[in-house]
Amino acid sequence: MTAYDVIVIGGGPxxxxxxxxxxxxxxxxxxxxxxxKLGGILKQCVHDGFGLIEFKEKLTGPEYAGRFIEQAAATGVETRLLTFVTKIEKIADGFVISLVDRSGVSSVAAKSIVLATGCRERTARQVFIGGTRPAGIFTAGTTQHFVNLRGKMPVKKCVILGSGDIGLIMARRLSLEGATVEGVYEVKSTPSGLTRNIHQCLYDFNIPLHLSTTVTRCFGNDRLTAVEVAAVDEKMRPIKGTERIIECDALILSVGLIPENELAESIDVALDNRTRGPICDQNCMTSVPGVFSAGNALHVHDLVDYVSDCSRIAGKSAARFAKTQSKPERKLTQAAFDKNFLYVVPQTVDLNSDLSAVSVYFRSGYDMKARFVVRVNGKEVFSKRYSVLKPPEMEKVVLNLAEALKDGGKPEFALEDVTKLG
Amino acid sequence: MKNKDIKKIIKDVCQVSPDIKTELKDGCVVLSGELDDWQTIYEAGAAAASKRYLGVINNVRLKGKSDGIPVPDFFDEAAEGLKPDVLVIGGGIVGAACARELKKYNLDVLLTEKSYDVATGASGRNDGCVHVGIDLHKGQQKLIYNGRGNAMYDGLCKDLDVALEKKGHMILFKSNAEGRFFSALMKLRAKQNGIPGVKYLPREEALKIETGLPSWCSGVLYMPIGGIVSPYKLTVALAENAAQNGAKILLNTTVLGMKTENGKIVSVKTNRGTIYPKVVINAAGIYADKIAEFADDRTFTIHPRKGTNLILDKKRFDYAVTSITKSPFTKLKNNLGGAESMLASATSKSHTKGGGIVRTIDGNVLVGPNAREIFEREDYATDNADIDEIINKQKATAEKLTRGDVITYFSGTRAATYEEDFVVRKGIRTKNIIETAGIQSPGITAAPAIAEDAAKWAAEMLKAGKNPSFDGIRRGVPHLAQMDAMERDALIKKNPDYGIIVCRCEEISKGEILDALRSPLPAAGTVDGIKRRVRPGMGRCQGGFCMPLVVKIIADELGIPEAEVTKAGRGSLLLYGDKNAEGVN
Amino acid sequence: MKEFVCIVCPNSCKLTVDDDLKITGAKCKRGDDFAVKEMTSPVRSVTSTVRTVFAEMPLLPVKTASEVPKNKIFDVMRALAGVTVDKPLKTGDVVLTDVAGTGVNVVSTSSVIIDG
Known part of the structure; x- marks a missing residue:
């Protein structure tokens, strides 16, 4: 059995x-x-807008992935493609990972592992659309796969449910390829995707965005023939009498992404029910020592640049963990955050580890003008003003908490809504 | 079922609706008229059921609606002039089991199924419970066939390489006293019904078998012969084994009518040509009364009863590891709310045991089903109201159940008669037909026994001897994810396609998909057909990742363009062909 | 007065151009440039795919090397529909020159990797 210091599961960004x-x-x-092939979902993201932070230029998904694939190729990182992890087992000094590939069943050992397993799309059934289940109901990612990797058109005239970025991108993509996008429907009162995507993907192509409206039912036995849409109330329940039938041959769903953490759960990694990713510390280490989480498996990002950014932390920390003989005891302290956040990552900090550059990622719970404040033991140690915070747009700050936490205590994060103060 | 005479029936039906005409005809109670409300039509039919007569023929029309077997959109000559000894109509579990049983005799067998695959009706739309029969009554055909069928399952599933688990079923009680009292009654019933092993287990004992007991449960009635199977995998296996033994299976073939002469079926008209069978077995499920009508042998009516089941993530081990249902006598405060709940159960004429929590053979948790009388025979649409109803009801048993646990859900229609029993018999007015109708729960359990009788009767009618070359052993597609490493490794070394994982959620390899595509039943060449056989797309991503890959594998294997691969047969195309092919506007 | 949302970067700045053509709302200079272009001759990058003859990679992702006039987007798409790549290309290689008379080249955004 070949032994490694670090095994990374998942060859996406x-x-x-x-x-x-x-x-x-x-x-x-x-x-x-x-x-x-390496590159993960970026292989099918042929649109541009990637890399503005990472490379200071506008790249397409394949280009962005290509740069990292080149970087990896220039190192001595070993790669196994078409290889599936079936099991992870904890052993005394690390982990044994069972693999399946074309040559059979094998195992490899690692002192630490990075779970970079990405995320999956929420499905029509998970958002409880009633009616029949004919052909023609696709997630945005599946549609993207067909169009961008296989060159097949699954749609003539479609309705898109959900204003997540992939849905918006697919609205433009399908329009470019000659399909009709009747409209994008969003159950929430605010869009889920980036504002610029609403403009360049919908408004550029005269595609209407209907907020506070959802798809309630599908019709058709073989292929989809129509959907029913309805306005929703503030609790997102359809309002009787507002139903409208739209004839279409496809319903495309962009209703959210869920981190894939089945492997993490199999080795008892604790998950955060807000992010649905592992609870981690500033080193992206999960509740299980030696197991690190990176990218969309940790929490769903809106920009791949931040995926790369946080994954570097995970990779570096995993390597250091693997190379340290006598591992210092972790001294985890739970961070606190107020209800104005959708979530904050990391959820814990290890007081026995470096605290001089803690990357904090957060999303606000709703659209607001805010002051982001960090306190330790009641004392303000950091603050930053944001003219606008929106749940779809993740923010990142790097904090030096070494001084503030040198005598213990816990970081408390607050978002003060100053919208009304102007 | 009540035992009332026609006068009483006429009175009762009149009370339901004075606009319905009731008469006795050829031993059947015949209702006619036209109403604009299905519920009333159903209630009239139910009011007309009586032991004294052959059955209820409810011909009351629903205003503005037509009721019949849907006419297919294509016609060819694939079946023209075929002269099988036995024609089995319907590719559900009963039809498939009949085809296989018939091949134990020297008989030429043809099975027609109107859908693109077998098991697309009720056989593919139920919870797969191999029932105990505790709720059945003496005098019911259900009781006889369920008992015989249950006893056949171990051997049958072994022969067909279909997974079966007999972990038992449980009825849950709240208070000790209640548990002991009702258990005693039910044990008596078990004895009468010939059900072995039934016993009361106090909570701590029951927890050793079922870790998912709700907090209020003080004890259970444990019925060890209760089992679980994949109903569609078993149907596929039966059909494949029948085909292996020479039965001809024609899919996409709808029976449109029959010609009878002197009390015999002479020919059967389909969209694929006219068939001239010597004997017909009616296993047409939800349309069985229509087929019986064609054959001039109808003594019953099928009224569709819709049920919805929720499928939860495999991770919910805390809900059930066996199959559990709350005792109908147990009243819980939080369930529906006191008075309403009492009223609901007091007035309940429900023909389902109230549903429950079932751990399927593939490890998912199934919750439901509910029961609703509907007009449309194949209305498989799902409704949020049903989902809410099931969650609210089953929360009593799976206490933490929320919508967030649900990965998907499905509906089916039970082929119920007004007598609420099976109709398994030789033809009454027509000599060369065998009816296997009204097969609702426990139809999965009963099917092997029903088929045994039906095949025996057909063989007697045709004076056919045993078929010495019948081979009842069938090998299924291996499921590599469940194998130990050595066994899996050996298989991959023989066929590297077993090492290419296509469905990440269910860990299904390309090799397994190709095996299904190369099976004796051609319907595997659809995305849903593959999904039913080897499960890609059944997991938590519901095919989001693997569906395009499955489409490609099917297309490559069958040598067709990806755009011709369907989800579920004719008309359900997924793709329109190459982008840019026609340019853009 | 006219309002735009800047699409240059994810900040999605809300830009206002008043009657004196004064631009406000941009966090950086690129936003001002965007607003001017959007007022005079709006341009967009086009990203898409073209067919290849390689079974392993039936499509090659491509983009316009720079932006093209917004009203030429569908002309670019039509031009791409007629392209089939028949030789291995690397990221950045030109797939089509002067697409739809825009003077802009279309370049590959991936390498054609042929296994085996």
């Missing part, structure tokens, strides 16, 4: 960045990817 940075720390690294 998170796994690539983690593997490269772990290698940079001198670790022996194996990167495992299910598919035949």
């Amino acid at each position: 998170a796994g690539l960045a983690a593997a490269v940075s772990a290698y940079g720390e001198g670790a022996k690294v194996l990167l495992i990817e299910r598919e035949a």
Whole structure:
């Protein structure tokens, strides 16, 4: 059984960045990817807008992935493609990972692992659309796969439910390829995707966005023939009498992404029910020592640049963990955050680890003008003003908490809504 | 079922609706007229059921609606002139089991199914319970066939390489006294019904078998012969084994009518041509009364009773590891709310045991079903109201149940008669037909026994001897994710396609999908057909990731363009062909 | 007065151009440039795919090397529909020159990787 310092599971942008940075720390690294090619979901994201932070230029998904694939190729990171992880087992000094590939069943050992397993899309059934289940109901990602990787059109005239970024991107993509997008429907009163995508993907193509409206029913036995949409009240319940039938042959769903953490759960990694990713510390280490989480498996990002950013932390930390003989006891303290946040990552900090550059990622619970404040033991140690915070747009700050936490205590995060103060 | 005479029936039906005409005809109670409300039509039919007569023929029309077997959108000559010894109409579990049983005799067998695959009706739309029969009554055909069928399951599933688990079923009680009292009654019933092993278990004992007991449960009635199977995998296996033994299976074939002469079926008209069978077995499920009508042998009516089941993530081990249902006598405060709940159960004429929590053979948790009388025979649409109803009701048993646990849900229609019993018999007015109708719960359990009788009768009618070359053993597609590493490794070394994982949620390999595509039943060449056989797309992502890959594998294997691969047969196309093919506007 | 949302970066700045053509709301200079262009001759990048002859990679992702006039987007798409790549290309290689008379080239955004 081959032994590695770090094994990274998942060869998308998170796994690539983690593997490269772990290698940079001198670790022996194996990167495992299910598919035949590296790059993850970026392979099918042929649109641009990636890399403005990471590379200071506007790249398409394949270009962004390509740069990291080149970086990885230039290192000694070992890669196994078309390889599926079936099981992770904890052993005394690390982990044994069972693999399946075309050659059979095998196992590899690692001192630490990075879970970069990405996320999956929420389905029509999970948002409780009633009616029949004919052909023609696709998630935005499945549609994107068909159009951008297979060159097949699954749609002539569609309705899109959900204003998440992939849905908006697909509205433009399908329009460019000659399909009709009747409209985008969003159950919430505010869009879920980035504002610029509403403009360049919908308004540029005269596609209307209907807020506080949802799809309630599908019709058709073989192929979809129509959907019913209805306005919703403030509790997102359909309002009787507002139903409208729209003839269409496809319903495309962009109703949210869920971090994939089945492997994490199998080794008892504790999850945060807000992010649905692991609870981690400033090093992206989960509740299980030696298990790190990166990218969309940790929490769903809106920009791949931040995926790379946080995955580097995970990769670097995993390498350091693997290379340290006598591991210092973790001294975890739970961070507190107020109800104006949708979530804050990391959820804990390890007081026995470096606190001089803690990357904090957060989303606000609703649209607001706010002051982001960090306090330790009641004392304000950091603050930043935001002219606008929106749940779809994640924010990142890097904090030096070494001084503030040197005698213990816990960081308390607050979002003071100053919208009314103007 | 009541035992009332026609005068009483006429009075009762008149009370339901004075606009319905009731008469006795050829031993059947015949209702006619036209109403604009289905519930009333159903209630009239129910009021007309009586032991004294052959059955209720409810011909009351629903205003503005037509009721019949849907006419297919294509016609060819694939079945023209076929002269099978036995024609089995319907590819549900009963039809598939009949086809297989018939091949134990020297008989030429043809099975027609109107859908793109077998098990697309009720057989593919139920919880897969292999029932105990505790709720059945003496005199019911259900009781006889359920008992015989249950006893056949171990051997049958072994022969067909279909997974079966007999972990038992449980009825949950709240108070000790109640548990002991009702258990004693039910044990008596078990004895009468010939059900072995039934016993009362106090909570701590029951927890050793079922870890998912709700907090209020003080004890259970444990019925060890209760089991679980995949009803569609079993149907597929039966059909495949029948095909292996030479039965011909024609899918996409709808019976449109029959020609009878002197009390015999002479020919059967389908959209694929006219068939000239010597004997017909009616296993047409939700349309069985229509087929019986074609054959001039109708003594019953099928009234669709819709049920919805929720499928939860495999992770919910805390809900059930066996199959559990709250005792109908147990009243819980939080369930529906006191008075309303009492009223609901007091007035309940429900023909389902109230549903429950079932751990399926594939490890998912199934919650439901509910029961609703509907007009449309194949209305498989789902409603939020049903989902809410099921969650509210089953919260009593799975205490933490929320919508967030649900990965998907499905509806089916039970082929119920007004007598609420099976109709398994030789033809009455027509000599060469065998009816296997009204097969609702416990139809999955009963099917092997029903088929045994039906095949025996057909063989007697045709004076057919045993078929010495019948081979009842069928190998299923291996499920590699469930194998140990050595076994799995050996298989992958023989066929590297077993090492390419296509469905990440259910860990299904390309090799398994190809095996299903190469099986003796051609319907595997659809996305849903593959899904039913080997489960890609059954997991938490519901095919989001693997569906395009499955489409590609099907297309490559069948040598057709991806755009010709369907979700579920004719008309359910997924793709329109290559983008850019026609340019853009 | 006219309002735009800047699409240059994810900040999505809300830009206001008043009657004296004064631009407010941009967090950076690129926003001012965007507003001017949007007022005079709006441009967009086009990203899409073109067919290849390679079974392993039936489509190659491409983009316009720079922005093209917004009203030429569908002309670009029509031009791309007629392209089939028949030789391996690398990221950045030109797939089509002067697409739809815009003077802009279409370039590959991925390498054609052929297994085996």
